[in-house]
Structures are given as C-alpha cells and as structure tokens.
Amino acid sequence: MTERDGAGTIDTTALRELLDGRWAAVRGQARKLLRGPEFAPVYGLGVDEHRTRVSGQLRALAGTRLSGHGFSSDHGGSGDVGASVVAFEMLVCDLSLMVKVGVQWGLFGGAVQALGTERHHAAYLRDVMSVELPGCFAMTETGHGSDVQRLRTTATFDPETDEFVVHTPDEAARKDYIGNAARDGRMAVVFAQLVTGGERHGVHALMVPLRDASGRPMPGVRIEDCGPKAGLNGVDNGRLWFDRVRVPRTSLLNRYGDVDAEGRYSSPIENANRRFFTMLGTLIRGRISVAGGAGTATKAALAIAVRYGEARHQFDRPGGGGEVPLLDYLTHQRRLLPALAKSYALHFAQEELVSRLHESVTGGPLDDRGQRELEARAAGLKAVATWHATHTIQTCREACGGAGYLSENRLPQLKADTDVFTTFEGDNTVLLQLVAKGLLTNYRQEFGSLDTLGTARFVAGQFFEAVIERTAARSLIERLVNAAPGRDEDANLFDRGWQCKLLEDREEHVLEGLARRLRKPGADAFSMFNDAQDHVLLAGRAHVERIALEAFVAGVERVSDEGTRAVLNRLCDLYALSVIEADRAWFLEHERLTPARSKAITTAVNALCGRLRPHALDLVGAFGLNDEWLAAPIALGAEAARQEPRSRAQAPR
CATH class of the missing domain: 1.10.540.10 (Acyl-CoA dehydrogenase/oxidase, N-terminal domain)
Incomplete structure (x- = not known):
C-alpha cells in the first residue's frame, strides 16, 4: 500500500x-x-x-x-x-x-x-x-404521491360550454402539500385525468385560478393551510379541493395533448404510457435542483463544523503543547472528512448532470435511451444527495456538541429544512427503484434474455460496456481501468484504475444478478420485483456511487495547479475507499476483497484523514459560501462565539 x-x-x-x-x-x-x-x-x-x-x-x-x-x-x-x-x-x-x-x-x-x-x-x-402571478404546482394528492399515473382529480370536457370541469371526487384526491397554496398562490398548474366524451386520456395539466385579485378563493375552490412543519415554515404549503370548477378549454397545457371544440382528443404521441412519461420527463429540472440544493446545505453544515473543529480545543496534548484542536483527533476527522470527500464527488456529479440537462434542452430532444439515462441519473443523484445531506448535517450537529444544538449556529435549521428533501420531488426509495428499472431496460435492450451468446458476451466482459451510459469521463476511466493490475491483491489501494474497476465490477455484478433474479419462471412480475427490493436498491446505489467517482476523477483532471491536484487526488482516494469500506461486507462476500485487504482499506482511510486534515479549511472555503450565509458564530471561531454569541444570527427581521 x-x-x-x-x-x-x-x-x-x-x-x-x-x-x-x-x-x-x-x-x-x-x-x-x-x-x-x-x-x-x-x-x-x-x-x-x-x-x-x-x-x-x-x-x-x-x-x-x-x-x-x-x-x-x-x-x-x-x-x-x-x-x-x-x-x-x-x-x-x-x-x-x-x-x-x-x-x-x-x-x-x-x-x-x-x-x-x-x-x-x-x-x-x-x-x-x-411574481405578478404567484403560482402552484398541484400534482401530489393525499392518496397518490409517487403514483402520479393514478391521480384521481378529473378534468372533464364540456363541449356545450367549451370548458373543462375540474373536480375532486373524494378526500383521497385532494391536492396535498402544495407550495404557495396556503397564502400566496393565485393560479395552479393542476394535474388531472383528462376525460372527453366519456373516454380517459391519462394525466394532463391545466391552468386553474385559485384566488381572485383580492385574495379570496375562486368559486368552487377550497383551500386549507397545512400548518406548521418541522422546517421550511417560510413556505405556505396548503391543500386544495375543486368542486366542479370550470376553466376554458384553452387552459389545457397542450404541448403533448389537445382537445378541439368538438371534444376530439389529439396528441403527437399516440402511446398513452409513452406520452405520460414524456410529459413527466420534461419536469426533471425540479428533481435535479433538489439534489443541488441539498448539496449546498450539506456544504454549509460542513463549513460550520470544520471551522469549529479547527477553533475548538479540548484536552492537553501529552508532553505539553497546549490543548488539542478537535480536528486533530482521528475520530473527529472520521466524522467530517469522508463526508467532505463525498460532497465533492456529488458536486462534480451534479455539475455533469446539470450540463447534460442544459444540453438536452438547447441541443434538441434526446432519444429514448438518452432521456432514460438522464432521468435515471437525476433520480439517483437526488436520492443519494438528499440522504447524504440528512446524515451529514446530523453528523455536523453532533460534531459541534451543544453549540451545534443552538439555533444561532444554523445547524438545527439546516437539519429541519433539509429533512423533507428526501421525500419531495420523489421519495428516495422509489427513485432508486427508478434507477434500477432504467438500468434493467438498457440490459434487456442489449440481451433480452441470457441465452448462450448473451452469457458468453457477459463473461467476456462486454456487457457492461454495452449497457453503461456514456459520459465525458468514460474514455479517461477506461484508460485507468485498463491500466489497473489484473489481480486485485496486486493493486495499490491508491491506484485509481483499481478503485474505478472495483465499483464498476460491483455495479455490473449486482445488475446481472438482479436481471437473473427477475427471470424466475412462473412468478408474476409484481411478486418478483417486490421480493427483489434489496437487490433493486443496491443496484441503484451502486450505480450512483460509481458515476460520482467517475465525475470526481474528471473534475481532478481539470486542475492545472499541481499542489491543488495532489490534494484533490487524495480527497478522491478518500471518497473511493470510504465507499468501498462502507460496503466491504459485499466485497468480502463476493470475494472482491480479502480480509487483509479490507483491513488495509480502513488503515488507508485513517491515513488519508490525517493527511487531509491540514487542508480541511481550504477545502470547505472553496465552496464559496459567504460568512453571512453560514450565520453561525461558531463558524467564526470559538473566541468569537463566546464574545458575541448572538450578533450575527439575530440579524434584522
């Protein structure tokens, strides 16, 4: 090593x-x-x-x-x-x-x-x-959140008046947790089952007024405040009911489906399922934004905790030399620095994802596979980034002790506000299922079934290269992987090709095993998929961890300054080895690591934490978060916190 x-x-x-x-x-x-x-x-x-x-x-x-x-x-x-x-x-x-x-x-x-x-x-x-027109996005219903295709609100066309009648048929169909609804919203994009001539055409969106100019609810619209929440109380979430509310036919957002004055429905996409998923795919920006927002909140928490860990001293150093800064303790480094490394990895992965989203809009529509890969990556990064935020912000709170529990030091609010990020714009567990389904679709398109030829190609190692989505980093990764030693026990733990190969191999193995598991003869599709949920979620997580490492590697390659590149290489090592260490049970069970190598990885993570410790302040400082955004006296040093404990946090309201 x-x-x-x-x-x-x-x-x-x-x-x-x-x-x-x-x-x-x-x-x-x-x-x-x-x-x-x-x-x-x-x-x-x-x-x-x-x-x-x-x-x-x-x-x-x-x-x-x-x-x-x-x-x-x-x-x-x-x-x-x-x-x-x-x-x-x-x-x-x-x-x-x-x-x-x-x-x-x-x-x-x-x-x-x-x-x-x-x-x-x-x-x-x-x-x-x-903001002359404050609005709402009214999709989620009390009875249907993730299952958007089964929403119960209806929009029925009345050809006699050339209007749609928007209606909430029962309590399960009320629109729930709708941002801007409780106080400010004057109009909503309402998602409803479109009905013409007694025939349903699936979920579509319509512009529906909620309030008049004076702020009173429109006739037939009932609005209720969701009330105080654990966090994000500056957002007025509300509930909406529609009692046969009439809107003009032109209120239908008709890019993917339209109705003429006679009630005839038309769409540029004939297949109803494809039309539905195409519509949802255009709204992917929200999911990507949530991943980025969670990432910034995590960076803020790490900046506060790392600064405090540098300033706060505790217990004398043996042999003299004064009290020891918290960040000099390995246990404290272990709390914060692997999380910092993961935040960097997710930052680079998010950057790639945003660029891909931007190009998909400015460069013309993606093909089916390209769109599926974009949606899967967005789903996976949102899940992993928001779970990372929840875990890391709590860790930062604990790392700051009682000071981290004070409202003036920002961490409790960050914790409360980001907690729901794991739920909105898609429940994280469901999103990882979506990632796995996308990977399985690519798998089926390549092989359909593992016949003799398919098995031979898989064993020859060609499968993953066929199924894996292409990124800007792939050619670099392939060079690194190809240069890695043939036997894992011969590889240096800090060999980037070996690290990438190990995560790539895990994803390949898990996906292939899942595909086999979902081919049980005689079993119905729901039971097979339901019984394989542990495998499904692992496939999604393995995919995201692999693409985050590749994005980190590509990010490091863009650094021209040698000293900065050396530190980032070490931080990338910490991310890769921390991921392997966290899942070493899998790597041991599947004989990708020997017990001795597994122990060596823990030793390597400890060593990396020690070597990165002098750079911790610079690494969080590079996030570029203004001091006044952190708004935590402890982020300015322990002395400043004692001398003016409330001056920054209680800014004018």
Missing part, C-alpha cells in the same frame, strides 16, 4: 474556479446579490412572519436576472436552464426561500414553459417571472 506522493498545497483561487464551474458567473452574481439584512438568515420567526419575509425576498429576486434564467428569451428570460438550476443551488441563506423560488419559477413556471404552447407562454411567463 503506497500513498500518493507529494504533500500538496491548495491554490484556493484555482479550486474555487474549479468548483464554480461552467456557471461561475451565476454563482458570483448570487454571492453579490444575497447580502445584507434582507437576505440574512434568521431564526425564531413565527410562521406568518417567516412567510411574509420569504415572500418579500422572492419579490426582491424577481427584479434580478435570477428569475428569468429558465425561461425562453422570447418572453423576457435568458433561456439558460443550467443557470436556473445553479442559481437555485445558491439560495442557502434561507432554504424556505430556496423552495419558494423552486415552486414559483421551477415547478409552476417550469410546467407552463415545458407543457404549454405559445399561447400559454405569451399569456403567463412574464407575470410568472415578475
């Missing part, structure tokens, strides 16, 4: 530029814009006070370029979808504002942009951007 040579020193400017990436200008704009009392994080606000504050912040942002990034230039936007996602990620000063922005410009406005046609764009987009 030989670690990489060179201690390495970080060029903080170069590292910041690397992390800022393709949309560096958008990140820079956010750092300048989100300053001062208006955007300073606060705590202890009542629900009404918090909602009022966030609504004011949203309207303030409406006067900036940030509001128009995701909308077409024909209607006042910049048509830069990637910029819209990156701008969303930067709203860490208050996650309620982040979510409010996501509802108004991402979900509501994004649905009008993606599902509507020119008549809707011309009628609504400018008012959406200016």
Whole structure:
C-alpha cells in the first residue's frame, strides 16, 4: 500500500474556479446579490412572519436576472436552464426561500414553459417571472404521491360550454402539500385525468385560478393551510379541493395533448404510457435542483463544523503543547472528512448532470435511451444527495456538541429544512427503484434474455460496456481501468484504475444478478420485483456511487495547479475507499476483497484523514459560501462565539 506522493498545497483561487464551474458567473452574481439584512438568515420567526419575509425576498429576486434564467428569451428570460438550476443551488441563506423560488419559477413556471404552447407562454411567463402571478404546482394528492399515473382529480370536457370541469371526487384526491397554496398562490398548474366524451386520456395539466385579485378563493375552490412543519415554515404549503370548477378549454397545457371544440382528443404521441412519461420527463429540472440544493446545505453544515473543529480545543496534548484542536483527533476527522470527500464527488456529479440537462434542452430532444439515462441519473443523484445531506448535517450537529444544538449556529435549521428533501420531488426509495428499472431496460435492450451468446458476451466482459451510459469521463476511466493490475491483491489501494474497476465490477455484478433474479419462471412480475427490493436498491446505489467517482476523477483532471491536484487526488482516494469500506461486507462476500485487504482499506482511510486534515479549511472555503450565509458564530471561531454569541444570527427581521 503506497500513498500518493507529494504533500500538496491548495491554490484556493484555482479550486474555487474549479468548483464554480461552467456557471461561475451565476454563482458570483448570487454571492453579490444575497447580502445584507434582507437576505440574512434568521431564526425564531413565527410562521406568518417567516412567510411574509420569504415572500418579500422572492419579490426582491424577481427584479434580478435570477428569475428569468429558465425561461425562453422570447418572453423576457435568458433561456439558460443550467443557470436556473445553479442559481437555485445558491439560495442557502434561507432554504424556505430556496423552495419558494423552486415552486414559483421551477415547478409552476417550469410546467407552463415545458407543457404549454405559445399561447400559454405569451399569456403567463412574464407575470410568472415578475411574481405578478404567484403560482402552484398541484400534482401530489393525499392518496397518490409517487403514483402520479393514478391521480384521481378529473378534468372533464364540456363541449356545450367549451370548458373543462375540474373536480375532486373524494378526500383521497385532494391536492396535498402544495407550495404557495396556503397564502400566496393565485393560479395552479393542476394535474388531472383528462376525460372527453366519456373516454380517459391519462394525466394532463391545466391552468386553474385559485384566488381572485383580492385574495379570496375562486368559486368552487377550497383551500386549507397545512400548518406548521418541522422546517421550511417560510413556505405556505396548503391543500386544495375543486368542486366542479370550470376553466376554458384553452387552459389545457397542450404541448403533448389537445382537445378541439368538438371534444376530439389529439396528441403527437399516440402511446398513452409513452406520452405520460414524456410529459413527466420534461419536469426533471425540479428533481435535479433538489439534489443541488441539498448539496449546498450539506456544504454549509460542513463549513460550520470544520471551522469549529479547527477553533475548538479540548484536552492537553501529552508532553505539553497546549490543548488539542478537535480536528486533530482521528475520530473527529472520521466524522467530517469522508463526508467532505463525498460532497465533492456529488458536486462534480451534479455539475455533469446539470450540463447534460442544459444540453438536452438547447441541443434538441434526446432519444429514448438518452432521456432514460438522464432521468435515471437525476433520480439517483437526488436520492443519494438528499440522504447524504440528512446524515451529514446530523453528523455536523453532533460534531459541534451543544453549540451545534443552538439555533444561532444554523445547524438545527439546516437539519429541519433539509429533512423533507428526501421525500419531495420523489421519495428516495422509489427513485432508486427508478434507477434500477432504467438500468434493467438498457440490459434487456442489449440481451433480452441470457441465452448462450448473451452469457458468453457477459463473461467476456462486454456487457457492461454495452449497457453503461456514456459520459465525458468514460474514455479517461477506461484508460485507468485498463491500466489497473489484473489481480486485485496486486493493486495499490491508491491506484485509481483499481478503485474505478472495483465499483464498476460491483455495479455490473449486482445488475446481472438482479436481471437473473427477475427471470424466475412462473412468478408474476409484481411478486418478483417486490421480493427483489434489496437487490433493486443496491443496484441503484451502486450505480450512483460509481458515476460520482467517475465525475470526481474528471473534475481532478481539470486542475492545472499541481499542489491543488495532489490534494484533490487524495480527497478522491478518500471518497473511493470510504465507499468501498462502507460496503466491504459485499466485497468480502463476493470475494472482491480479502480480509487483509479490507483491513488495509480502513488503515488507508485513517491515513488519508490525517493527511487531509491540514487542508480541511481550504477545502470547505472553496465552496464559496459567504460568512453571512453560514450565520453561525461558531463558524467564526470559538473566541468569537463566546464574545458575541448572538450578533450575527439575530440579524434584522
């Protein structure tokens, strides 16, 4: 086991530029814009006070370029979808504002942009951007969340009046947890089963007014406040019922399905299932944004905890030399530094994903396989990034002891606000199932069944190269893997090719085993898939961990400064070996590691933590999060926390 040579020193400017990436200008704009009392994080606000504050912040942002990034230039936007996602990620000063922005410009406005046609764009987009038209995205129902295809709200066409009648048939069909509904929303994009002439055409979206100009509910619309939540109380979530509410036929967002004045339905996509999934696929930006937002919240927590770990001292060093900083303890390094390495890996993976989303919009529609790969990657990264946020923010809270439990130090609010990220824009467990289903679809397209030829190709190692999706990093990864030693026990643990090969091999093995498991003769499809859930979820997780490593490797390759590259290489080692260590039971059970190698990996992770410890402050500093966004006295040093314990956190409200 030989670690990489060179201690390495970080060029903080170069590292910041690397992390800022393709949309560096958008990140820079956010750092300048989100300053001062208006955007300073606060705590202890009542629900009404918090909602009022966030609504004011949203309207303030409406006067900036940030509001128009995701909308077409024909209607006042910049048509830069990637910029819209990156701008969303930067709203860490208050996650309620982040979510409010996501509802108004991402979900509501994004649905009008993606599902509507020119008549809707011309009628609504400018008012959406200016927040003259506050809106809602009314998809989720009490009885159907993840199963969107089975929503029960109906939109029935009445040819005599040229209107749709939107109706909530029962309590299970009420729209639930709808952002902007409880207080601010005046119109909603409502997802409902479209019915014409007694025939159902599946779920479609319609523009439905909720309130009049004075804020009163429209006739037939019933609105209820969801009330206080564990976090994100600056967002006015509500419930909606529709009692035969009539809207004009032109209210149908008709890009993928339309109804003429005689009630005849038409669609450019004949197959109903394909039409449904195409419609949902256009709304993928929300899921990608949530992954990025969770990543920024995690970075903020790590910045607070690492700074505090540097400043806080505890117990004397044997032989003199004063008290020991918390970060000098291996246990403390073990808490924070592998999580920091994973945050870097997910950052690079998110950057690749946002670029792929942007290119899919500006470069023309993807083919079926390309769209499936984009959706699977978005689902997987959202699940892994939000679970990582939940775990890491809690770890940071504990690493800061009692100080981390004080509201003034921001961590409790970050914890409360991000907890629901694991649920909205798709339940994480369901999303990992989606990832596995996408991989299995690619598998079936290559082989259909493992006949003799298919088995031979698999054994020859050609299967994974056929099924794996292509990324910018693949040629580099393939060179590294091909250069790795033939026998694992001969490989240096810090050999990048060996690390990539091990994660690639795990994903390949798990997917192939799952495919075999789902071919039991005589078993029904539901039972087979249900009985294989452990395997399904492992396939999804293995896929995401592999693509995150590849993205990290590609990120390191873009660094020209040798010292910075050396440190990032070491951080990439820590990510890869931490992932292997966390799943070493699988690698041992499947004889990919010997017991001795498994122990050596733990030793290597410990050594990497020690060698990265001097760089921890620079690594979190490169995230470029303004001090006032962190809003934690302990992030300014233990002495500052004792001297002015409340001055920063209690900014003007």
